[in-house]
Amino acid sequence: MSIYDTLNDMQREAVFHTEGPLLILAGAGSGKTRVITHRIAYLIEEKSVNPWNIMAITFTNKAAGEMRERVDGIVGFGSESIWVSTFHSTCVRILRRYIDRLGYGNSFTIYDSDDQKSLMKSVCKKLNIDTKKYKEKNILSQISKAKNDFISPEQYALNNQNDFSKKIIVQAYKSYQEQLKSNNALDFDDLLVKTVELFKGNPDILEQYQERFRYIMVDEYQDTNTVQFRLISMLASKYKNLCVVGDDDQSIYKFRGANINNILDFEKVFPDAKVIKLEQNYRSTQNILNAANEVIKNNKERKSKKLWSDKEQGDKITVKTLENGFMEADYIVSQIKKLKEEKGYKYSDFACLYRTNAQSRAIEERLVSASIPYKLVGGVNFYQRKEIKDILAYLKTIDNGMDDLAVRRIINIPKRGIGATTVEKIQSYADTKGYSFYDSLKQEECIEALGRSGTKVKNFAGFIQMLRTKKNYMSIRELTNEILETTGYLEELRLEGTDEAKDRISNIEELISKIADYEENTENPELSGFLEEVALIADIDSLDENSDYMILMTVHSAKGLEFPVVFMCGMEDGLFPGYMSINSEDPSDMEEERRLCYVAITRAMERLFILSARQRMLHGETQYNRPSRFLGEIPSELIAGSRDNVKRGMSAKDIMETMGRKETRRISKPSDRSMAKPIFESKAFEARQFKVKKADGLDYGQGDRVKHIKFGTGTVVAINDGGRDYEVTVEFDSVGVKKMFASFAKLKKV
C-alpha cells in the first residue's frame, strides 16, 4: 500500500506523468493540491529527482504557506530545498541577486499601491498632467495593464503613436519608470517584468535558473497574466517539465490582468502537452454540484467538463427573496440559529459570501445584535493602514534613506512644522543635484536655502541619525518602541482616546508582535530583512482555528475555501452580476461574473442558501433590483419549495419574471431612518471581539510547563508585565530560552 493508492485514477495519472508539459484541469473540490503534493513526492521518491530541482509556484503567500506545509508533510528528506513560493517573492529573490545587470541597485525597494499613487502624483505634477481629466489611479491601471502584457514604455509609445488620447499615458508611463528607477524602486508589476527582462538580456542567468528549476509546477494557472506566463515558459523551455494546474471555470481575476488564454491555449503553445481532467468532486452534494454545472454551462469560452460526485443528493438549495438588506441579514441569523440547534452545526461551519465589501455592514450589524461571533475577511489591508505605514516608513528611513517616499511621508509626522512648500524645495534641490531626498537634508547648502524651516529640517535629519546609531545595538522591536516613544506617536493616539485611536494603537501593538515574531523565528534578524518580508505580505493570516466564528467575505476571497453551509447574499441583477458587467459591450465580462457565481456555489459542501433583497441601500440610495439572472439558470428541481417565491411547478425563470414586475412598482415611502442608521460602531465591536489584545490574565505562571506551537514544550522562567502585553520568558527543552509576547505566542499550559 503506497500513498498513491489513495488517489483516484485521474489523479494518479497526473501524478505519474512527470516528463513534459502537463495541463491538469482541476474542477472545484477535485483535490488538486493533493495531486501537486503527491506529484512532488513521486518525483523525489520514485524518479529520484533532486528536491533542489523542483519549484512550486503560487499566487498568494497563504497558498504558498499551505503548500509548503503539505509538501513538508508528505515529502520526507529534502523537502526544505524545494522552492515553494509566490511569483513575486520568486522574482525578488532572483532580482536581489542580479538586478544590477539592468542598472538598478540590488537593494531596491518595493512600492505598494499607495507608493505608486504618490509617485504618479508627482509625475503628473512634473508633466503638467491635469489630474482632473486623467486620474492617477486610472493612469496607473493602464500602465499596469501594459506591464502585465509585457509592453515596455517604448513599445507602448509605438503601439499608440497615432492615438492622441493615449499620449498622456505614454508620457506618464515613461516618466513613471524613470522616477522608479531613480528611486531604485520597483512596483509589484515590475518585479515580474524586470525578471523577464533580465532573463531576456542575460542568457547565462536564465540558463542557471533553467538548470535549477527542472520541474516546475504552477498552481491556479487560470490566474496567470502574460508576464507570468512568459516567466515560467522561459524557465521551462529547456527541460519542458512544466505542470500547470487550474480551472478555467474559476478564472475570476481578469480585471487585474489574468489572461484566461494562458489556460485555454496551453495545448496550442505546448503541442505535446498532456491534458488531464479531474472531474470528481469530493466536496459538495449532488444538488449543489448540479446547480453549479447548470450555471457554468451557459458560458461559451470554456473547456467542457462536468463535475460529478459520489456523495448523496443532499438537501435542496434554498432560494429566497427578502424585503430588504436588513431582512436578508435577519434571515441569515434565523437560519444559523436553526441549523445550529437542529443539526448541530458550529458557527465556523457557516460562511456568508457577497459580491461587494459594502454588503457586509448590514449583515455584521444583525450578527452583532444576535451575538453571533463572526470574522470579517478583507477590507483594508493591515499593512496599508496609516499608522502601520508611518512606522514602516520610519524603519525604512532608518534602514536606508534611499526611499524618498518613505522619508517624505514621515518628515512631518508627527507635526514638525515642515510643510509642503519646504518639502517641495528640498525635492527640487534633490532633483537638480541628483541627490536622494534624504541626502539633501544633510547638505548645508540645501538647509540654508530653506531659511527659517532649515533648523527644523536639520533637527529631523539629526533625529534619524540618532535612531540609526541606536539601530546598531537595539533589536528591531526596541528600535520601534524608541520611535513610538520619542516621536510621541503613541502618546498622541492615547490622548485622542477615540475608538478609532484605540483601534490604531491595537494595530501598532499587532505590528510589534509581528516584529517580535520575526525576531524570534529568524536566523539572523535584520531590519532590512524584516522590511523585505513585510513588503510582500498582504494579509494578516491570523485565522485562529480554535475559536468558533462564522466567516464573512467576498466571493473572490472565498476561492479555494469550503464551508458546510454557504449563504450567497445579494444575488440581484446589478449587484451580482454587477452593473459594470451588465452594461459592458464585452460579453466575456458577464462570463466572468458567471464564473464568480460558479465559484460561490461550489464553496458549499452541504447546504446552500441563495438570497436576494427587493430593495437595498447602495451608495446612499435605495435601489430596487430583481433577483440575479443566474438564479434562472438553476433548474427548479434543485431548489427547495418556498411559499414566498418558489411554487411547485413554477420554473425559476417564472419566478424571476414575477420578481421583475415588482421592480416597476413605484415605492414612495422614504427610507426608515432608524433602519438606515447603524446602531453601533461595527469597527469598535470588531476590535473588541477579535483583535489581538493584552491577555487579561494568563492561565500559566512562573515555573509552569507550557507548549508553544513551534518551539514545543518548555518551562516558564519569568513573566514581565510590559504594559501593552505580558512578556514571557520560556526555557524550551529543545531550542533554549526565548522571550515572547503572551498574546502572540499563544502558549498553552500543559
Next chain:
DNA sequence: CCATCCACGTTTTTT
C-alpha cells in the same frame, strides 16, 4: 503651516 469644509467616487484583490 494647519484646520476645516466640500466634492468626488464608489466591483472584485494580490503582490
Next chain:
DNA sequence: ACGTGGATGG
C-alpha cells in the same frame, strides 16, 4: 452613506 483628498481661509 461615507471616507478620502484637494482647495481654501485663518
